Amino acid sequence: MSIALPVDIDQIKGFLAQDEGEALYQHAQQSCKLGPVLEVGSYCGKSTVYLGAACKGSDNIVYAVDHHRGSEEHQLGEEYHDPDLYDSSVELMDSFKVFRASMRAAGLEETVVPIVASSAVASKGWNTPLGMVFIDGGHSEEAAQTDYRSWVSHIKPGGILAIHDIFPNPADGGQAPYNIWKLAKASGLFEELPMVNTLGLFRRK
Known part of the structure; x- marks a missing residue:
């Protein structure tokens, strides 16, 4: 499908593929009718534009949780460090x-x-039910597990859980997002939806 976005999405730094962004847009457009959307890991805002554009039409909002100090792989000397x-x-x-x-x-x-x-700080005392949660934060095991534990319980029935960078084969990428994807699958809380590229998707029962 072709989505009319308010900016040239290719000009925004980020690691989200177009088909993944379009899937986020579609799910956010539907699930924001249940409640606000929350994403963990906004970076420079590529995924946020997809989610925000979907929610704006329904006069709903996106909570964008990010400490903006970069994930492990963004730090000085690491593979995805951006000097800018x-x-x-x-x-x-x-x-x-x-x-x-x-x-x-x-x-x-x-x-x-x-x-x-961080998720750990932002989720303290959180009371707002959410229509959708998108997890794309730090890829260490501790960070991913914290993101999952912090937000999954706030998704309303019928709402969406999306997890980015699902790589079942360790040779393709880090395993922390895949591990929380497996947690969601085994939890009994969700109906598994078809994956889009590396985007894992579930609907809350």
């Missing part, structure tokens, strides 16, 4: 300025609510 996002004054990654610029360019500042914090 490195703040040498504090010797840390900082993608928030670029994220905000992406939301401004897409006209989504009144649709997307940035939460600059």
Whole structure:
């Protein structure tokens, strides 16, 4: 399918394939009728544009949870380090300025609510039922498990859980997202939906 997005999505840094983004858009468009959408791991806002554009039409919102200090693989000296996002004054990654610029360019500042914090912090005392949760945060085992435990219980019946970077074969990629995908599958809470590329999808029973 072809989706009319408010910006040239290829100009936004990120690792989301087009078919995965379009699947997020389709599911968000339906599930935001149940409640807000929440994503973990916004980076520079590529996935957020897909989710935000889908929710804007229904006058709903996207909570975008990210500490904006980068995942393990984004750090100095690592494989996916981007020097343009490195703040040498504090010797840390900082993608928030670029994220905000992406939301401004897409006209989504009144649709997307940035939460600059980790899952563990952002989820403390969380009470808002969610129509969809998209997990694409840190790929260490601890980070992925924390993201899963923090948000899955807040998905309303009929809502969607989406998990990015599912690689059953360890030679293709890290296993932490795949491990929480297996948790969701074994939990009895979800109906498994067809995968889209590396995007695992479930519907809450």
